[in-house]
Amino acid sequence: MSHVFPRHTHRLPPRAVRGQGCYIFDETGKAYLDASGGAAVSCLGHSDPDVIAAVQNQVAQLAFAHTGFFTSGPSEDLADLLIANAPGSLDRVYFVSGGSEAVEAAIKLARQYHLERGDPGRRRLIARRQSYHGNTLGALAAGGNQWRRQPFEPLLIEVSHIAPCYEYVLREAGESAEDYGLRAAQELEDEILRLGPGNVMAFIAEPVGGATIGAVPPVPGYFRRIREICDRYGVLLILDEVMCGMGRTGHLFACEAEGVAPDILCIAKGLGAGYQPIGAMLCSKEIYSAIEEGSGFFQHGHTYLGHPVATAAGLAVLRKLLDADLAARSARMGERLSLALRDTFGQHPHVGDIRGRGLFIGMEFVADRERKSPFDPALGIAARLKAAAFDAGLVCYPMSGTRDGKLGDHVLLAPPFILEDRQIEEIIDKLARAIAAALG
Numbered sequence: 001m002s003h004v005f006p007r008h009t010h011r012l013p014p015r016a017v018r019g020q021g022c023y024i025f026d027e028t029g030k031a032y033l034d035a036s037g038g039a040a041v042s043c044l045g046h047s048d049p050d051v052i053a054a055v056q057n058q059v060a061q062l063a064f065a066h067t068g069f070f071t072s073g074p075s076e077d078l079a080d081l082l083i084a085n086a087p088g089s090l091d092r093v094y095f096v097s098g099g100s101e102a103v104e105a106a107i108k109l110a111r112q113y114h115l116e117r118g119d120p121g122r123r124r125l126i127a128r129r130q131s132y133h134g135n136t137l138g139a140l141a142a143g144g145n146q147w148r149r150q151p152f153e154p155l156l157i158e159v160s161h162i163a164p165c166y167e168y169v170l171r172e173a174g175e176s177a178e179d180y181g182l183r184a185a186q187e188l189e190d191e192i193l194r195l196g197p198g199n200v201m202a203f204i205a206e207p208v209g210g211a212t213i214g215a216v217p218p219v220p221g222y223f224r225r226i227r228e229i230c231d232r233y234g235v236l237l238i239l240d241e242v243m244c245g246m247g248r249t250g251h252l253f254a255c256e257a258e259g260v261a262p263d264i265l266c267i268a269k270g271l272g273a274g275y276q277p278i279g280a281m282l283c284s285k286e287i288y289s290a291i292e293e294g295s296g297f298f299q300h301g302h303t304y305l306g307h308p309v310a311t312a313a314g315l316a317v318l319r320k321l322l323d324a325d326l327a328a329r330s331a332r333m334g335e336r337l338s339l340a341l342r343d344t345f346g347q348h349p350h351v352g353d354i355r356g357r358g359l360f361i362g363m364e365f366v367a368d369r370e371r372k373s374p375f376d377p378a379l380g381i382a383a384r385l386k387a388a389a390f391d392a393g394l395v396c397y398p399m400s401g402t403r404d405g406k407l408g409d410h411v412l413l414a415p416p417f418i419l420e421d422r423q424i425e426e427i428i429d430k431l432a433r434a435i436a437a438a439l440g
């Protein structure tokens with residue numbers, strides 16, 4: 001018996017002992033094709049020799065130096081490389097240890113920015129229904145997933161939730177996708193006006209909705225409209241690319257495809273690629289200047305921020321992503337995987353949708369293909385699919401249809417960018433077995 005506090009106290013997972021390329025091996029030697037990349041983390045695959053060397057060198061040279069006293073080479077170099085490749089006027093990088101911490105920092109920076117500018121009324125955050133931005137209390141408040149929020153309400157900050165950009169489910173009969181996108185974006189302006197623009201600090205959204213919604217790309221034009229609305233009312237735009245960033249969607253940053261840059265960008269997962277826990281918040285020159293010219297101090301911080309070993313891992317990962325143009329590989333292999341999924345499962349009576357961008361692909365499972373009506377959540381279809389895939393040696397990330405009675409069950413596929421054609425065949429073969437076992 002182990003004293004580790006597991007995720008599910010009644011369902012203990014196998015012990016993972018080794019990773020190689022796209023595979024994880026458990027202690028019995030069973031191989032699992034990591035088709036979820038551990039929830040869109042392992043962009044380079046397992047046991048990458050360059051990242052391992054970077055981590056080993058750094059831990060031997062300097063494992064830790066508190067940022068209250070020192071900066072470090074890896075954190076400076078990683079910040080410079082991120083900013084050299086970042087969209088818009090993003091200019092500064094604040095390193096943290098993961099996605100939730102990046103979102104917490106973003107919320108606090110947005111609040112402090114308005115305070116520094118003498119606009120203390122702006123404290124309301126707007127987010128989207130069904131969204132997920134992390135599990136710490138501030139990030140949890142931002143998220144719009146009722147199932148996750150409800151046990152912890154009342155949450156620490158007040159957040160309004162508007163419609164997600166999810167035209168597949170929410171578009172009305174006869175409405176075009178573009179019209180739905182504009183209608184969903186309009187909810188932001190309506191909510192800002194309802195609250196009073198002087199009370200709103202920021203809007204937060206994922207460019208490509210990943211967590212809880214299953215790799216949903218936005219309708220073209222949606223984010224341009226969102227950007228216009230934010231600018232008109234002095235509301236900051238925070239984009240959460242914790243899951244969809246770092247090349248996952250075929251661009252280094254997912255927002256590049258929308259032609260939109262945020263005021264604050266959150267990244268994590270693929271930044272450390274699983275080799276180290278690391279996240280980052282990037283902010284615009286304007287926001288940084290407001291702090292610099294104001295109090296000169298961001299009222300935030302964690303012991304491990306800018307950790308030398310974590311930033312050394314991030315630097316090695318980013319160099320590899322850029323040098324080998326792995327975002328382009330994610331786009332290319334993502335197209336092949338999507339095509340193979342559509343060829344094999346496109347006509348399946350319980351497959352409602354196959355969508356995504358790059359190697360960030362969501363499959364939605366529905367009770368009725370014509371009407372796209374979701375399965376009864378009590379059936380736990382996503383969990384059954386996950387278990388059946390796992391038995392077959394395939395890791396895919398399940399999302400169950402509990403949200404507001406609107407969404408169905410999904411699985412998310414987000415394999416490493418080093419994925420090869422023979423592994424696409426293996427994913428299809430194992431998924432077919434899992435679908436047959438879970439859905440009959």
Ligand code: PMP
Pocket residue numbers: 039098099100101103132133134135206210211240241242243268269
């Ligand atoms: N934002 C998004 C969009 C995420 O997908 C996640 C994690 N699934 C988080 C934030 C939180 O990141 P972490 O689990 O590293 O705290």
